[in-house]
Amino acid sequence: MAEIKAPVFPESVADGTIVEWHVSEGEQVNRDDILAEIETDKVVLEVVAPDDGVVTKIVKQVDDIVLSDELIAEFEAGATGTTGGDDAAEESKAEEKAEDKAEAKPEAxxxxxxxxxxxxxxxxxxxxxxxxxxxxxxxxxxxxxxxxxxxxxxxxxxxxxxxxxxxxxxxxxxxxxxxxRVPMTRLRKTVANRLLSATQETAMLTTFNEVNMKPLMDLRAKYKDQFEKRHGTRLGFMSLFVKAATEALKRFPAVNASIDGDDIVYHGYYDVGVAVSSDRGLVVPVLRDTDRMSMADVEAGIREFAGKARDGKLSLQEMTGGTFTITNGGVFGSLMSTPILNPPQTAILGMHAINDRPMAVNGQVEILPMMYLALSYDHRMIDGKDAVQFLVTIKELIEDPARLLLDL
Structure with a gap:
């Protein structure tokens, strides 16, 4: 007899809730068949069969809270269950149950x-x-x-x-x-609590700037076909913003730091979270070591995360950690917003919609594609001077992408 246990949760996840059993007691399953789904604060985890056999006993029912590595079912490898259909007695019982059910619900x-x-x-x-x-x-x-x-x-x-x-x-x-009236999912409740906590427990402030997107749009239009042909992924704006933000984080370490109690933790690495909207709520998968990634790596990573978020396949590891976050409300048409911090991070960058606007350039009025940028930051950690200069650095790098190559 083997034990089926809940997955080992990371330290940031206290427990989970069983949301669905895909099998019943006595049912035969094959190796790697999905037995149950456990919803945590961040992701839905699948529990799979370790081998061919039978689930002999379900210990934890739907809506039960389970802890990391806790027993949820018992399993007998190699046993034959009711799924095979060769046992005449089992078939007879199934027929009787079906008849009883039909008699109990004649209106069906x-x-x-x-x-x-x-x-x-x-x-x-x-x-x-x-x-x-x-x-x-x-x-x-x-x-x-x-x-x-x-x-x-x-x-x-x-x-x-x-x-x-x-x-x-x-x-x-x-x-x-x-x-x-529908009950909140566990993920939705967790997101709500974390966002409320961020507004109540941090000295959050937002600074704004605007960026001329024409140089970046011209660069993308010129090289997008060659980029896709060479790297197998499309060239978007997000990869350039991730690389620009990474360069700015190098210059302003306080923005890449976090607060742990009375301590300030300065991170010597750059893990950038990219907020992704899914049917189940907002999730923030993390791109690791973005200073070592090429723009093609960033684009491929973001595309992979978007697909996993849509299918509910993001892992806990992919959403754990992060030293800085970027969120793009512009894909939904947002012109300006004040993004909320993702604790324990101390800053988050908000991108918005690109709109043509009349701008004064060298004493002349020109119509340019402009985007508002917003940087929300924890004033306990980051001074206004550093926050403004950080945002200006991103603006300069985006308006003149050659600076990224020349380290200017």
Whole structure:
């Protein structure tokens, strides 16, 4: 008999919650099959079968809190379970259960069963997380089929009155006025608590500047095809901002530092977190040692993180640490914002939308593509002079990219 345990969590993660079991007791599984999913403050972890065999006992149920390396199930390698289908007695029991279920719920029609089977795994998972029955959601897919996007922002049917698994109403319809109540995911609650803590426990201040994006846009237009052909990834603006921020961090070590109690920790490395929006909430995967990365490495890393965030495949290691963060609200159209610190970091850079604006250049008015930059920083650690000069350094490097090559 073997033990199935929760993964070993890093020090920054205290515990996790079992959000789903993919198997039941007595069910046969194959090696590396997903048994359960555990949601932590940062990511959803998958627990897989160590070998072919049977899950003999489930110790921790859905919504139970589990600690690092805690026993969640018992497993017998090499055993044969109910999945094989060769045992006549097991088949008979399954048929009896199906008949009992059909008698207990005579109102369940074949159409309902077909509709449930027609739902994608993503839709079923979203329904489990939100407590909203897809049958009560207006579908935008072919033939009115409910999609994952529909479940993320559901439009309820007029006659729906939905209740969650706990029994409390999640949505009510009163004419054309509907309300929806869904429980926060663990990740969403953690993000909310951390952001609130950052505003209450730091002396946060934001300084702004603007940058002329024309030189960078011209550089990208000139070399993007050659860059993609040589490196196999597209040339975006984020890689240049990451490299510019890294150079600025070298010149202003306080911005790359963190506060630990009454101590200031100066980091001799540059790990830049890039904020990524996912269906489950905001996550910040970290690019390690950006001073040693080429722009192609940065672009490939960001693209990989974006794909993993979309699929929910980011690991704890990829989101742990970081000495500085960059967030780009411009991809959603934000013109200006005050980004919130990501403790224990002491600064965060906010990028925004690029808009054509009239600017005075050498006494003449020119229309230029301009972007507002925002640097939020902890005034306990960083003086205003250093914060402003740090942001000006990024501005100068972006407006004249040759400075990055010449170390000017």
């Amino acid at each position: 029609s074949a159409a309902d069963e077909a509709e449930h089977k027609d739902q994608s795994p993503a839709v079923r998972k979203a329904a489990k997380e939100s407590g909203v029955d897809p049958k009560n959601v207006e579908g935008s897919g072919r033939g009115g089929r409910v999609t994952k996007q529909d479940m993320a922002n559901p439009t309820l049917k007029a006659d729906s009155s939905i209740k969650s698994d706990s029994g409390r109403p999640v949505a009510e319809s009163v004419g054309e006025r509907t309300e929806k």
